[in-house]
Amino acid sequence: MIALLARDLRLAVRAGGGFGLGLSFFLIVIVLIPFGVGPETGLLGRIAPGVLWVAALLACLLSLDRMFALDFEDGSLDLLVTSPLPLEGIITVKAVAHWLTTGLPLVAAAPVFALLMNLPGHGYFALVLSLLIGTPALSVIGAFGAALTVGIKRGGLLLSLLVLPLYVPTLIFGAEVARRGAESQPYTSPLLLLAGISFAALALLPMASAAVLRVNLR
Amino acid sequence: MELQVDKLCVARGGLAVLRDVSFSVKPGQALVLRGPNGIGKTTLLRTLAGLQPALSGQVSLAFDDMAYAAHVDGIKTTLTVKENLLFWSHVFGTKTIDPAVEAFALADLLDKPAGLLSAGQKRRLGLARLMVTGRAVWILDEPTVSLDQTAVALFGRVIEGHLAGGGLAILATHIDLGLSNALSLELGAYRAVSSLQDDFDEAFL
Numbered sequence: 112m113i114a115l116l117a118r119d120l121r122l123a124v125r126a127g128g129g130f131g132l133g134l135s136f137f138l139i140v141i142v143l144i145p146f147g148v149g150p151e152t153g154l155l156g157r158i159a160p161g162v163l164w165v166a167a168l169l170a171c172l173l174s175l176d177r178m179f180a181l182d183f184e185d186g187s188l189d190l191l192v193t194s195p196l197p198l199e200g201i202i203t204v205k206a207v208a209h210w211l212t213t214g215l216p217l218v219a220a221a222p223v224f225a226l227l228m229n230l231p232g233h234g235y236f237a238l239v240l241s242l243l244i245g246t247p248a249l250s251v252i253g254a255f256g257a258a259l260t261v262g263i264k265r266g267g268l269l270l271s272l273l274v275l276p277l278y279v280p281t282l283i284f285g286a287e288v289a290r291r292g293a294e295s296q297p298y299t300s301p302l303l304l305l306a307g308i309s310f311a312a313l314a315l316l317p318m319a320s321a322a323v324l325r326v327n328l329r
Numbered sequence: 330m331e332l333q334v335d336k337l338c339v340a341r342g343g344l345a346v347l348r349d350v351s352f353s354v355k356p357g358q359a360l361v362l363r364g365p366n367g368i369g370k371t372t373l374l375r376t377l378a379g380l381q382p383a384l385s386g387q388v389s390l391a392f393d394d395m396a397y398a399a400h401v402d403g404i405k406t407t408l409t410v411k412e413n414l415l416f417w418s419h420v421f422g423t424k425t426i427d428p429a430v431e432a433f434a435l436a437d438l439l440d441k442p443a444g445l446l447s448a449g450q451k452r453r454l455g456l457a458r459l460m461v462t463g464r465a466v467w468i469l470d471e472p473t474v475s476l477d478q479t480a481v482a483l484f485g486r487v488i489e490g491h492l493a494g495g496g497l498a499i500l501a502t503h504i505d506l507g508l509s510n511a512l513s514l515e516l517g518a519y520r521a522v523s524s525l526q527d528d529f530d531e532a533f534l
Binding site: 115 | 378379380381382392393395396397399400401402403404405406407408412415416417419420421422458462
């Protein structure tokens with residue numbers, strides 16, 4: 112398991128691995144928003160939590176189709192499935208690797224991007240906390256979508272269509288935590304619901320992903 | 330450790346391709362599958378490796394004893410040869426990659442990124458993975474594709490060594506590897522008279 116995680120991280124940072132792709136995309140979206148809505152700082156500050164969450168979600172989506180497709184194409188997915196590692200474990204490790212290379216950098220960079228969006232000063236902690244707790248769910252749900260579309264040529268678009276609706280609950284509660292934080296309201300209950308979504312996804316979806324992957328490999 | 334396959338039926342895309350395939354392979358023996366393209370050699374091998382379920386029939390050994398090598402090698406081009414092999418040895422929990430490196434003459438290539446290897450060298454790396462798995466039954470699908478004559482001879486000796494150590498091998502190949510203890514199975518006799526499966530929904534999955 113550790114070896115698989117190490118391999119996936121190593122592949123991500125080597126040439127063509129796509130590390131930093133999501134982060135750059137996140138940056139570009141956030142930079143574009145003020146051009147679109149105009150330089151009104153009050154308005155930007157108000158929409159900042161929602162915009163940051165939508166941008167993080169799209170950035171996560173960008174690298175999802177690589178999760179299994181690359182291993183499928185070069186045959187290593189077949190070999191991993193026949194290895195002693197349980198398939199559910201393989202999927203969890205791949206989702207964790209995706210989170211470490213996509214989700215975690217987003218969490219770390221969010222305060223800087225929030226500055227670009229003129230987020231009120233007391234909202235930073237809630238934003239980072241909501242992303243930290245919410246982005247693992249994005250990776251795990253994404254792994255399910257990637258497993259569903261693994262055998263399909265150019266399945267990336269289909270993957271987005273399948274996965275984005277599944278992201279809605281995470282987005283609602285994540286953005287709600289960030290919004291309440293920015294408005295200095297208590298945000299415990301949406302935060303707990305967000306954590307619930309993350310843990311439920313982490314506990315249940317690897318089983319479902321393993322089942323669809325087995326069907327797809329036949 | 331004998332592999333017995335009893336009345337195995339395998340399907341591709343929901344349609345049965347081979348019916349009632351039965352054979353047994355003893356430790357130290359190799360079985361060569363023969364038959365024209367499309368007869369179902371790959372399907373049979375994937376079923377034996379546990380990648381797809383059989384329609385019916387029994388296989389005496391568990392999937393944990395099988396090491397599968399397909400048409401594609403499962404090589405990561407941005408990792409070096411050594412990193413590729415070490416990864417599989419960690420996954421399969423085996424101690425060393427040295428015998429595999431030696432047997433397939435990969436020592437000079439160890440620190441090269443796998444993307445820079447030629448097709449034949451990649452193939453050798455892919456087959457070296459079999460030795461790293463430490464599993465008893467090798468399931469080989471066209472293992473000699475893109476190997477030159479020297480490498481084919483090399484690979485023949487590796488299989489002989491594996492068989493001499495009590496291992497088994499099942500291979501689909503059109504080339505004579507010069508194996509001394511090889512059985513041959515003509516799959517043409519088992520061709521399924523195709524009809525839709527009973528489990529009709531399954532065909533749409």
